[in-house]
């Protein structure tokens with residue numbers, strides 16, 4: 001039986017977000033541990049830490065990961081007695097969608113942040129992306145993050161590269177045949193074409209865009225294209241994403257010069273990842289990925305994760321501690 005990560009989370013989003021800490025990303029990472037699993041970093045390291053700073057849990061409080069690393073302490077994830085099998089706790093689906101949401105946090109789009117994560121048939125991340133301006137086009141005067149109906153040259157949509165496109169372009173795999181793309185928002189027509197042409201065969205998404213007629217029609221068109229191209233698509237339950245990866249705050253109003261009518265209202269259904277004030281460093285992102293990965297481990301005592309990153313901040317490999325399945329060993333029959 002698959003557990004809802006949210007249901008095991010005693011802290012509210014408000015509590016999570018209220019955690020005032022300069023190392024925002026580290027707080028996220030800690031939340032990733034403490035609030036969603038029975039696992040935690042060795043609590044002895046955190047004995048003096050004030051609880052409120054990092055969000056409260058029933059069990060323990062944690063120091064920011066960076067602090068722990070600074071102390072050269074080993075990171076240990078402990079299994080609680082009431083833990084269930086780790087694989088049931090945090091499925092591959094949850095892990096990859098969580099990675100997509102983590103990616104979304106890098107987007108500078110003030111209204112809609114989207115993340116995507118492409119995964120091979122043997123559960124390896126082969127590409128990640130988020131909606132961003134083309135490389136080098138960071139000057140926000142020429143490449144604004146606002147919409148402008150009158151002047152397309154002042155409209156972000158002229159320039160922005162969607163998360164799915166970036167994930168496909170960022171891939172480290174020669175072929176994306178039979179891969180799955182996890183994306184926080186249902187793909188638009190352009191992205192659907194890219195997905196189909198790249199050979200990706202499965203789409204997992206979290207949200208639809210708001211239910212404006214234009215979006216409903218576009219969603220239907222995308223579904224037709226996917227059907228005709230034998231690309232399957234399915235929603236991923238939103239509640240299985242660790243809440244600290246999503247955002248519950250009201251989106252900050254973007255500086256829109258001539259706002260489109262449909263952009264003025266936003267349905268809660270569309271919050272693919274909205275929180276312009278929130279930031280996550282690449283370090284925090286990759287360490288969070290490591291910890292997410294560790295959740296996959298079956299080792300009841302120490303769960304370790306790893307994530308190899310290229311100089312361009314692309315994940316090129318991930319791993320966690322596991323026994324070789326072919327030798328018949330299980331953690332139950334290993335001497336400890």
Ligand SMILES: Nc1ccn([C@H]2C[C@H](O)[C@@H](COP(=O)(O)O)O2)c(=O)n1
Nearest residue numbers: 109111112114131162163186187188
């Ligand atoms: N499948 C999608 C859909 C949209 N995006 C990006 C493109 C924009 O940056 C943003 C949408 O902005 P809005 O119209 O909500 O102001 O989301 C994407 O990456 N992938």
